[in-house]
Amino acid sequence: MPARVVLLAGGVGGAKLASGLAAQPDPDLTVVVNTADDTDMQGLLVMPDHDTVMYTLAGIVDRDQGWGVGDETYTTLEALGRLGEETWFRLGDRDLATHIARTARLRAGRRLTEVCLELQRSLGVATPILPMTDDPVRTHVRTADGWLAFQDWFVRLRQRPAVSEIRFDGIEAARPTAEVLAALEAAEVVVIAPSNPLVSIGPILAVPGLRAAIETAGARGAPIVAVSPIVAGKALRGPADRMLADLGLESTARGVARLYAGLAGGFVLDSADADQEADVEAMGLATLVVDTIMVDDTTRRRLAADVLAFAASMAV
Amino acid sequence: MPARVVLLAGGVGGAKLASGLAAQPDPDLTVVVNTADDTDMQGLLVMPDHDTVMYTLAGIVDRDQGWGVGDETYTTLEALGRLGEETWFRLGDRDLATHIARTARLRAGRRLTEVCLELQRSLGVATPILPMTDDPVRTHVRTADGWLAFQDWFVRLRQRPAVSEIRFDGIEAARPTAEVLAALEAAEVVVIAPSNPLVSIGPILAVPGLRAAIETAGARGAPIVAVSPIVAGKALRGPADRMLADLGLESTARGVARLYAGLAGGFVLDSADADQEADVEAMGLATLVVDTIMVDDTTRRRLAADVLAFAASMAV
Numbered sequence: 001m002p003a004r005v006v007l008l009a010g011g012v013g014g015a016k017l018a019s020g021l022a023a024q025p026d027p028d029l030t031v032v033v034n035t036a037d038d039t040d041m042q043g044l045l046v047m048p049d050h051d052t053v054m055y056t057l058a059g060i061v062d063r064d065q066g067w068g069v070g071d072e073t074y075t076t077l078e079a080l081g082r083l084g085e086e087t088w089f090r091l092g093d094r095d096l097a098t099h100i101a102r103t104a105r106l107r108a109g110r111r112l113t114e115v116c117l118e119l120q121r122s123l124g125v126a127t128p129i130l131p132m133t134d135d136p137v138r139t140h141v142r143t144a145d146g147w148l149a150f151q152d153w154f155v156r157l158r159q160r161p162a163v164s165e166i167r168f169d170g171i172e173a174a175r176p177t178a179e180v181l182a183a184l185e186a187a188e189v190v191v192i193a194p195s196n197p198l199v200s201i202g203p204i205l206a207v208p209g210l211r212a213a214i215e216t217a218g219a220r221g222a223p224i225v226a227v228s229p230i231v232a233g234k235a236l237r238g239p240a241d242r243m244l245a246d247l248g249l250e251s252t253a254r255g256v257a258r259l260y261a262g263l264a265g266g267f268v269l270d271s272a273d274a275d276q277e278a279d280v281e282a283m284g285l286a287t288l289v290v291d292t293i294m295v296d297d298t299t300r301r302r303l304a305a306d307v308l309a310f311a312a313s314m315a316v
Numbered sequence: 317m318p319a320r321v322v323l324l325a326g327g328v329g330g331a332k333l334a335s336g337l338a339a340q341p342d343p344d345l346t347v348v349v350n351t352a353d354d355t356d357m358q359g360l361l362v363m364p365d366h367d368t369v370m371y372t373l374a375g376i377v378d379r380d381q382g383w384g385v386g387d388e389t390y391t392t393l394e395a396l397g398r399l400g401e402e403t404w405f406r407l408g409d410r411d412l413a414t415h416i417a418r419t420a421r422l423r424a425g426r427r428l429t430e431v432c433l434e435l436q437r438s439l440g441v442a443t444p445i446l447p448m449t450d451d452p453v454r455t456h457v458r459t460a461d462g463w464l465a466f467q468d469w470f471v472r473l474r475q476r477p478a479v480s481e482i483r484f485d486g487i488e489a490a491r492p493t494a495e496v497l498a499a500l501e502a503a504e505v506v507v508i509a510p511s512n513p514l515v516s517i518g519p520i521l522a523v524p525g526l527r528a529a530i531e532t533a534g535a536r537g538a539p540i541v542a543v544s545p546i547v548a549g550k551a552l553r554g555p556a557d558r559m560l561a562d563l564g565l566e567s568t569a570r571g572v573a574r575l576y577a578g579l580a581g582g583f584v585l586d587s588a589d590a591d592q593e594a595d596v597e598a599m600g601l602a603t604l605v606v607d608t609i610m611v612d613d614t615t616r617r618r619l620a621a622d623v624l625a626f627a628a629s630m631a632v
Contacts, residue, residue, distance in 0.1 A: 043420030073391050079413030083438045085420075093409050097395030100416075104359030104401075122399045 003188040010200025012066035014193035015056035016294040020304030030183040036139040036203035039151040044099035058123035069094040135174040159239040162246040176210040184213040189311040192226035196240040223311040225266040228253035232272040319504040326516025328382035330509035331372035332610040336620030346499040347445045352455040352519035355467040360415035374439035385410040451490040475555040478562040492526040500529040505627040508542035512556040539627040541582040544569035548588040
């Protein structure tokens with residue numbers, strides 16, 4: 001019988017592992033996504049991590065860039081530019097429909113999780129992708145120029161200024177949703193995706209009550225397994241390596257394992273980092289060393305199968 | 317010296333005469349547009365009459381259909397359809413940018429007139445197009461199926477059900493803007509466009525204080541001239557002829573003249589309706605009989621020049 005899996009995920013790395021897990025035989029997968037990257041563009045709620053996972057599971061993602069909708073056009077964005085609107089956040093025409101529909105439904109008083117589940121079903125996604133919370137949480141990063149909203153730093157400034165501090169506005173008032181708590185209560189395995197530990201997984205674990213719900217799952221025997229987003233000292237995607245270094249943390253798989261050591265029971269390192277396995281084991285973590293780079297559907301499925309087999313071995 | 321002209325306008329007919337007036341030498345034109353056709357689609361404020369006039373004066377209108385942006389695509393609308401949104405109101409990708417930018421600026425607390433003027437300037441429109449009011453007014457029509465929102469009847473039901481009553485929700489609380497009152501105070505000619513007298517010009521005149529401001533202009537000598545939207549018993553565009561008949565009014569140029577007789581001093585009939593001239597004169601209106609059908613830029617300019625010359629002759 002397949003395990004009930006809950007995957008904590010950010011954007012591209014989370015989406016790839018989600019698609020590998022969803023491609024297992026009889027998958028029973030729920031994804032909990034970071035919402036602290038969400039942003040308001042031209043009055044529309046844009047949810048980069050949710051939408052990357054949704055488009056990936058719907059099979060319509062732009063596979064070259066890993067996010068957005070494939071075969072995209074930018075007609076509305078160009079027209080917005082002519083009207084004097086900011087266009088550094090590249091919203092495509094197909095993608096825009098998601099933000100328009102979502103914002104309209106939220107303005108009609110609907111709940112974020114409910115609206116997201118509806119959009120997923122419309123696109124034929126069978127795996128529930130749950131926002132970590134229905135409450136607004138927004139990451140800000142401190143740079144030499146002061147505090148910046150996350151997407152302002154991430155997209156507009158292309159992650160160039162070094163980050164000296166991170167904060168999640170709204171996190172104290174945020175609560176995990178009933179759907180997230182129910183998924184974690186039923187979870188037989190919790191997987192932490194190879195996503196940025198600071199700004200993708202960090203906010204999920206910072207929602208008051210959410211980390212405790214994962215710990216409760218762990219305490220009743222559900223293995224908690226994290227996959228390193230750092231391979232050979234480099235983030236496969238995004239600025240996680242530089243952020244770790246700029247914050248005085250070790251920008252290695254071992255450095256990430258240290259961040260998760262109090263929560264996860266198992267840690268997956270890439271074969272390139274086999275030399276760090278002993279150090280991670282010394283933190284009290286079970287380890288798995290495999291190829292973790294997901295270049296196509298086959299490698300996604302294989303990594304997902306490896307992670308589940310590793311989790312099963314831990315549960316014994 | 318050219319006259320200061322204020323044009324009261326609905327959609328396509330108003331836009332065509334506006335472009336004819338704006339093409340006169342040294343034009344000094346202000347357009348006051350109906351906003352009672354405005355509607356909320358997917359949470360975005362759509363202003364059909366304003367946008368038709370704006371796109372026409374910007375030279376980017378779809379000339380075949382008379383409204384919307386030319387060379388338009390519908391990528392976002394198709395994606396909205398896949399998400400389960402209603403798509404009977406055909407919002408094109410370029411057009412959507414207008415609604416997105418406008419709605420975002422209004423949500424930021426800006427005033428409708430201010431936002432519209434900004435959009436016009438971005439598109440290079442030199443003629444101010446003023447919403448009749450900043451306050452929400454929404455036309456509803458009564459049919460055998462009960463009361464319907466205007467665009468629901470106009471677009472979705474293609475004007476098929478007969479209309480037995482018209483109401484303008486919000487009209488009592490609406491006020492003309494400072495910009496509209498200033499334009500009318502300075503007006504040397506007021507032109508009523510060949511637009512639907514019931515649902516395009518009707519709401520403008522029903523804004524409390526607006527008709528009185530036109531009458532004040534008339535009392536200090538500014539000619540008020542209306543152009544018939546009905547030619548040979550047929551509306552050139554839209555359902556004005558059937559609406560007039562369904563409401564028990566005469567669906568002719570003469571019938572329209574009767575609606576404006578208390579306000580306008582002059583009335584322009586098409587050559588096809590020359591036989592009604594005497595009846596219109598008998599209402600106390602000066603008359604001009606000319607070709608009023610605006611098939612191209614030349615005929616728009618010619619009708620505009622004819623109307624201004626007619627007004628000048630009335631002022632003597």
